[in-house]
Amino acid sequence: METTRKGCRGTAGRxxxxxxxxxxxxxxxxxxxxxxxxxxxxxxVARAAGVSKATIHLRWKTKTELAAAALATxxxxxxxxxxxxxxxxxxxxxxxxxxxxxxxxxMALIGTCLAEEKHTPELLELLREHAxxxxxxxxxxxxxxxxxxxxxxxxPDAESLASALLGAFYADYLxxxxxxxGWADRVxxxxxxxxxxxxxxxxxxxxxxxxxxxxx
Amino acid sequence: METTRKGCRGTAGRxxxxxxxxxxxxxxxxxxxxxxxxxxxxxxVARAAGVSKATIHLRWKTKTELAAAALATxxxxxxxxxxxxxxxxxxxxxxxxxxxxxxxxxMALIGTCLAEEKHTPELLELLREHAxxxxxxxxxxxxxxxxxxxxxxxxPDAESLASALLGAFYADYLxxxxxxxGWADRVxxxxxxxxxxxxxxxxxxxxxxxxxxxxx
Amino acid sequence: METTRKGCRGTAGRxxxxxxxxxxxxxxxxxxxxxxxxxxxxxxVARAAGVSKATIHLRWKTKTELAAAALATxxxxxxxxxxxxxxxxxxxxxxxxxxxxxxxxxMALIGTCLAEEKHTPELLELLREHAxxxxxxxxxxxxxxxxxxxxxxxxPDAESLASALLGAFYADYLxxxxxxxGWADRVxxxxxxxxxxxxxxxxxxxxxxxxxxxxx
Amino acid sequence: METTRKGCRGTAGRxxxxxxxxxxxxxxxxxxxxxxxxxxxxxxVARAAGVSKATIHLRWKTKTELAAAALATxxxxxxxxxxxxxxxxxxxxxxxxxxxxxxxxxMALIGTCLAEEKHTPELLELLREHAxxxxxxxxxxxxxxxxxxxxxxxxPDAESLASALLGAFYADYLxxxxxxxGWADRVxxxxxxxxxxxxxxxxxxxxxxxxxxxxx
DNA sequence: AATGAATGAGATTTCATTCAT
DNA sequence: GATGAATGAAATCTCATTCAT
Numbered sequence: 001m002e003t004t005r006k007g008c009r010g011t012a013g014r015x016x017x018x019x020x021x022x023x024x025x026x027x028x029x030x031x032x033x034x035x036x037x038x039x040x041x042x043x044x045v046a047r048a049a050g051v052s053k054a055t056i057h058l059r060w061k062t063k064t065e066l067a068a069a070a071l072a073t074x075x076x077x078x079x080x081x082x083x084x085x086x087x088x089x090x091x092x093x094x095x096x097x098x099x100x101x102x103x104x105x106x107m108a109l110i111g112t113c114l115a116e117e118k119h120t121p122e123l124l125e126l127l128r129e130h131a132x133x134x135x136x137x138x139x140x141x142x143x144x145x146x147x148x149x150x151x152x153x154x155x156p157d158a159e160s161l162a163s164a165l166l167g168a169f170y171a172d173y174l175x176x177x178x179x180x181x182g183w184a185d186r187v188x189x190x191x192x193x194x195x196x197x198x199x200x201x202x203x204x205x206x207x208x209x210x211x212x213x214x215x216x
Numbered sequence: 217m218e219t220t221r222k223g224c225r226g227t228a229g230r231x232x233x234x235x236x237x238x239x240x241x242x243x244x245x246x247x248x249x250x251x252x253x254x255x256x257x258x259x260x261v262a263r264a265a266g267v268s269k270a271t272i273h274l275r276w277k278t279k280t281e282l283a284a285a286a287l288a289t290x291x292x293x294x295x296x297x298x299x300x301x302x303x304x305x306x307x308x309x310x311x312x313x314x315x316x317x318x319x320x321x322x323m324a325l326i327g328t329c330l331a332e333e334k335h336t337p338e339l340l341e342l343l344r345e346h347a348x349x350x351x352x353x354x355x356x357x358x359x360x361x362x363x364x365x366x367x368x369x370x371x372p373d374a375e376s377l378a379s380a381l382l383g384a385f386y387a388d389y390l391x392x393x394x395x396x397x398g399w400a401d402r403v404x405x406x407x408x409x410x411x412x413x414x415x416x417x418x419x420x421x422x423x424x425x426x427x428x429x430x431x432x
Numbered sequence: 433m434e435t436t437r438k439g440c441r442g443t444a445g446r447x448x449x450x451x452x453x454x455x456x457x458x459x460x461x462x463x464x465x466x467x468x469x470x471x472x473x474x475x476x477v478a479r480a481a482g483v484s485k486a487t488i489h490l491r492w493k494t495k496t497e498l499a500a501a502a503l504a505t506x507x508x509x510x511x512x513x514x515x516x517x518x519x520x521x522x523x524x525x526x527x528x529x530x531x532x533x534x535x536x537x538x539m540a541l542i543g544t545c546l547a548e549e550k551h552t553p554e555l556l557e558l559l560r561e562h563a564x565x566x567x568x569x570x571x572x573x574x575x576x577x578x579x580x581x582x583x584x585x586x587x588p589d590a591e592s593l594a595s596a597l598l599g600a601f602y603a604d605y606l607x608x609x610x611x612x613x614g615w616a617d618r619v620x621x622x623x624x625x626x627x628x629x630x631x632x633x634x635x636x637x638x639x640x641x642x643x644x645x646x647x648x
Numbered sequence: 649m650e651t652t653r654k655g656c657r658g659t660a661g662r663x664x665x666x667x668x669x670x671x672x673x674x675x676x677x678x679x680x681x682x683x684x685x686x687x688x689x690x691x692x693v694a695r696a697a698g699v700s701k702a703t704i705h706l707r708w709k710t711k712t713e714l715a716a717a718a719l720a721t722x723x724x725x726x727x728x729x730x731x732x733x734x735x736x737x738x739x740x741x742x743x744x745x746x747x748x749x750x751x752x753x754x755m756a757l758i759g760t761c762l763a764e765e766k767h768t769p770e771l772l773e774l775l776r777e778h779a780x781x782x783x784x785x786x787x788x789x790x791x792x793x794x795x796x797x798x799x800x801x802x803x804p805d806a807e808s809l810a811s812a813l814l815g816a817f818y819a820d821y822l823x824x825x826x827x828x829x830g831w832a833d834r835v836x837x838x839x840x841x842x843x844x845x846x847x848x849x850x851x852x853x854x855x856x857x858x859x860x861x862x863x864x
Numbered sequence: 865a866a867t868g869a870a871t872g873a874g875a876t877t878t879c880a881t882t883c884a885t
Numbered sequence: 886g887a888t889g890a891a892t893g894a895a896a897t898c899t900c901a902t903t904c905a906t
Contacts, residue, residue, distance in 0.1 A: 016865065016866095017865075017866080020866095034334065035334075035335075036254070036331040036332065036335075037331075038252065038253075038254035038255060039254060039335070041899085041900065041901085042900075042901060042902085043899090043900075043901090051866080051867090052661075052866065052867045052868065053867090053868090053900095053901085053902085054865095054866070054867060054868080054902090054903085054904090055865080055866055055867075057901085057902070057903080058865070058866075061902095062901080062902085063900095063901065063902090105334075107330050107333070108330060108331055108333060108334060110327070110330060110390065111326070111327045111328065111329065111330025111331035111332075111333070112327065112330075112331040113327065114323050114324060114326060114327025114328075114330070114331075114390075115252040115253075115324055115327035115328040115330075115331045116252065116327075117323070117324055117327070118250060118251075118321075118324060119251075119252075119255070124390075125392075127390070128390060128391060128392055132387075132390045132391050133391060136387075136391055155406075155409075156406075156409075157402065157405070157406040160384065160402055160403050160406035160407075161406055161407070162387075163383075163384040163387035163388050163391065163393075163403075164380040164381070164383060164384040164387070164403065164406065164407055165380070166383070166387045167379075167380060167382070167383020167384045167385065167386045167387035167388075168376060168379040168380040168383045169383065170383045170386040170387060170390075171348075171352075171378075171379035171380070171382045171383035171386060172379050172383075174326065174330075174340075174343070174344060174348045174386075175344060175348050175349060175352055175379065176341075176344055177379075186373065186376055187376050187379075187380065189373070190371070190372070190373040190376035190377055190380065191376075191377070191380055191407055193371075193372075227885085227888095227889095228885085228887070228888045228889070229484070229884090229885070229887080229888035229889025229890070230883065230884045230885055230888070230889050230890045230891080231884080231885065231889080231890080232889080232890065232891095233890075233891080236890095236891095254875095257874085257875060257876085258875075258876065258877085259874085259875075259876095267891080267892090268891065268892045268893070269876085269877085269892085269893095270877090270878080270879085270891070270892055270893080271890075271891055271892070273876090273877070273878080274889090274890070274891075277877095278876085278877085279875090279876070279877095449886075449887080452887095466766065467766075467767075468686070468763040468764065468767075469763075470684065470685075470686035470687060471686060471767070473878080473879065473880085474879075474880060474881085475878090475879075475880090483887080483888090484887065484888045484889065485880085485881085485888090485889090486881090486882085486883090486886095486887070486888060486889080487886080487887055487888075489880085489881070489882080490886070490887075493881095494880080494881085495879095495880065495881090537766075539762050539765070540762060540763055540765060540766060542759070542762060542822065543758070543759045543760065543761065543762025543763035543764075543765070544759065544762075544763040545759065546755050546756060546758060546759025546760075546762070546763075546822075547684040547685075547756055547759035547760040547762075547763045548684065548759075549755070549756055549759070550682060550683075550753075550756060551683075551684075551687070556822075557824075559822070560822060560823060560824055564819075564822045564823050565823060568819075568823055587838075587841075588838075588841075589834065589837070589838040591825075592816060592834055592835050592838035592839075593838055593839070594819075595815075595816040595819035595820050595823065595825075595835075596812040596813070596815060596816040596819070596835065596838065596839055597812070598815070598819045599811075599812060599814070599815020599816045599817065599818045599819035599820075600808060600811040600812040600815045601815065602815045602818040602819060602822075603780075603784075603810075603811035603812070603814045603815035603818060604811050604815075606758065606762075606772075606775070606776060606780045606818075607776060607780050607781060607784055607811065608773075608776055609811075618805065618808055619808050619811075619812065621805070622803070622804070622805040622808035622809055622812065623808075623809070623812055623839055625803075625804075659867095659868095659906085660866070660867045660868070660906085661866080661867035661868025661869070661905085661906070662867070662868050662869045662870080662904065662905045662906055663868080663869080663905080663906065664868080664869065664870095665869075665870080668869095668870095689895085689896060689897085690896075690897065690898085691895085691896075691897095699870080699871090700870065700871045700872070701871085701872095701897085701898080702870070702871055702872080702898090702899080702900085703869080703870055703871070705897090705898065705899080706868095706869070706870075706871095709898095710897085710898085711896090711897070711898090
């Protein structure tokens with residue numbers, strides 16, 4: 001939602017001080033995450049970015065537009081490369097996802113977008129576009145490759161499975177279960193019990209009691 | 217954390233206007249859901265409840281305490297009865313869960329609690345205790361009964377599976393996929409592909425989204 | 433400024449709970465001294481007195497009337513007896529005065545009455561009547577006895593001298609000079625240099641450099 | 649404790665509206681005197697100064713800081729010049745002191761600082777530094793000059809005498825004796841009976857109140 | 865363009881007082 | 886009479902936004 005020239009490197013007119021743009025957006029994203037939308041004040045953003053409040057308003061008309069612009073700078077973390085081992089690939093992506101959310105305070109950011117959905121649906125939409133959907137796509141791609149390659153029993157509903165894998169993190173976070181190091185592997189094992197004979201993936205503790213591998 | 221009457225010497229003094237308590241809490245919960253914590257103002261709560269702001273402060277010292285008290289009024293929806301058919305029971309609970317969240321704007325409430333977690337961790341804790349964990353417990357109970365009864369292939373990691381089932385809703389909501397009437401069935405089908413001999417559900421019939429043949 | 437029957441011991445009607453009256457006034461006076469008029473809240477008075485706010489309003493219509501009633505309970509400390517030694521008697525009274533003011537936080541109470549004079553002149557008037565004038569009278573009486581007895585050179589302007597003696601405490605307090613143990617003696621010595629040959633009053637350090645006792 | 653401009657990179661930004669500073673402080677001092685600290689509201693200060701409340705907060709973070717800043721604007725009235733006539737000089741300063749206190753409502757201001765001493769000791773400290781101690785110093789200087797010049801019998805305890813002279817005003821104010829035009833002369837006469845050979849002032853003429861023959 | 869000043873519109877909280885039992 | 890409940894009217898402080906240089 002920037003108000004003017006995107007290519008601010010152009011020499012026409014008075015060029016805006018380069019770098020200020022990015023500093024403001026970075027500060028806004030940080031504070032949006034740490035404090036939430038309503039507690040993120042322009043004063044704090046300005047102070048953190050080393051500019052004045054008026055400089056912010058010069059670029060974005062309202063606080064809401066600034067928040068949206070900050071969200072739009074979210075770049076989907078480069079997903080780990082696929083190895084062909086479905087479970088390992090899924091676990092790798094899940095692990096990366098969990099780590100990213102934990103490290104950056106991403107759950108608070110998600111919370112902000114959810115909480116503001118009625119007032120400012122753009123926030124959730126931007127989060128979806130820039131963070132949520134890429135994660136889904138990464139998982140679905142792994143599952144589709146598996147099906148295409150035929151190396152493993154293909155899962156018929158990749159979309160639902162991807163939601164369940166990612167969603168398990170949300171649910172565990174809400175339930176207060178966080179930070180378990182083997183979390184990703186366990187979730188993958190729980191949800192993909194039959195997709196592979198899995199000679200390559202050593203069983204984990206979670207698989208113990210009625211651990212039948214059959215039927216698949 | 218309602219304030220206890222100080223003296224408590226029996227019933228001296230003007231009795232509390234009955235219903236005011238509940239009206240305030242209901243108004244607070246509604247506004248907390250619709251507006252989020254910071255936008256929920258005591259002025260609005262008072263107006264919606266038909267009381268004065270001071271009356272609110274008489275019972276709860278701070279806005280935070282009021283919000284917590286409102287959250288504590290959340291009652292875990294009575295989970296549907298179990299029938300013994302694992303998939304059907306899980307789908308019924310999931311369906312109820314999705315409906316409740318959709319109807320009451322629960323995702324916004326969850327968002328608020330997540331967004332406020334750093335400032336006011338009580339909110340998320342109360343939400344967890346009153347809404348999240350009961351839902352998990354309901355699903356786990358169904359899965360445990362299944363294992364105990366031996367009627368179906370028991371799932372080895374009921375906790376993870378429950379998280380995945382509930383989490384699928386969160387993930388789908390964030391991804392913008394909401395309101396699909398067959399959602400619960402599809403998720404159950406996707407995650408419990410092998411738990412049942414499934415003579416009644418042909419493998420491939422159940423596999424493609426949109427072609428579910430109902431609860432077993 | 434009590435609203436009703438003074439003699440609350442009378443058996444006519446419903447007698448007011450005896451002792452509550454005094455407890456309220458004592459609490460009010462304490463808080464008036466410690467917090468000042470505007471910071472003394474009825475809530476705090478009620479709590480300190482162990483009664484409810486409404487009970488206070490039953491006896492005094494307004495907070496101002498309560499404060500006035502509390503001030504009216506001030507009893508002039510029984511002034512020390514006179515010995516006939518003017519300087520010693522004056523110093524004894526001054527010393528008692530300084531001690532009382534220091535011990536009870538009296539300067540804050542005086543400040544409150546002064547600060548409220550425009551809004552509530554009664555407070556200063558009551559303070560004057562119950563605390564200030566009796567102190568003056570005590571000093572003047574000593575000075576008058578001295579003149580009458582002829583034992584010492586009579587001071588022609590007892591009123592001014594009394595004001596100066598008492599005022600020296602106020603001035604020293606404002607100047608930040610407080611708590612000097614020999615304060616009363618020094619002030620008396622400084623102001624009554626010529627009224628007596630003073631064989632009975634040993635000279636203090638303050639009298640040193642040009643210590644002429646003559647001319648009197 | 650005015651807030652220093654943050655960046656202070658020269659003269660960037662909109663310059664401060666000149667005079668607003670002084671208007672706020674003047675309004676604050678007036679209201680502090682007339683209403684006391686707790687009744688002096690920022691709303692009233694803002695209205696009286698013709699600014700918005702936020703403008704006040706831009707310069708002073710809290711009401712207390714504003715009050716302190718207002719007190720710090722007190723300038724010790726330029727004390728009258730000394731003539732060499734001790735009694736006349738003292739009386740002139742005392743007269744000026746009494747007039748200033750009477751004219752400006754200074755006793756109410758002193759009362760406020762005393763009443764707030766426990767909560768906000770800065771107020772009394774600032775009053776002391778800016779108003780009380782300069783007055784003391786002026787009197788002590790006169791007394792010291794007298795001693796040095798040897799023109800009059802020096803008083804051995806200038807500090808106590810100065811306190812007594814100034815304090816006589818406080819005491820008389822509290823006692824309800826105010827506004828007497830010959831007050832200063834009478835007090836000087838009462839306290840300095842022996843410091844001068846006094847050929848011009850017959851002992852008994854000066855002794856009865858109301859019969860002073862002027863400055864010397 | 866960039867900045868600091870200025871402000872209107874609240875938000876939370878407090879308090880003297882009145883009400884109903 | 887005594888009490889706890891209830892309230893209207895502030896008071897302090899904050900913040901997104903606009904203004905003047």
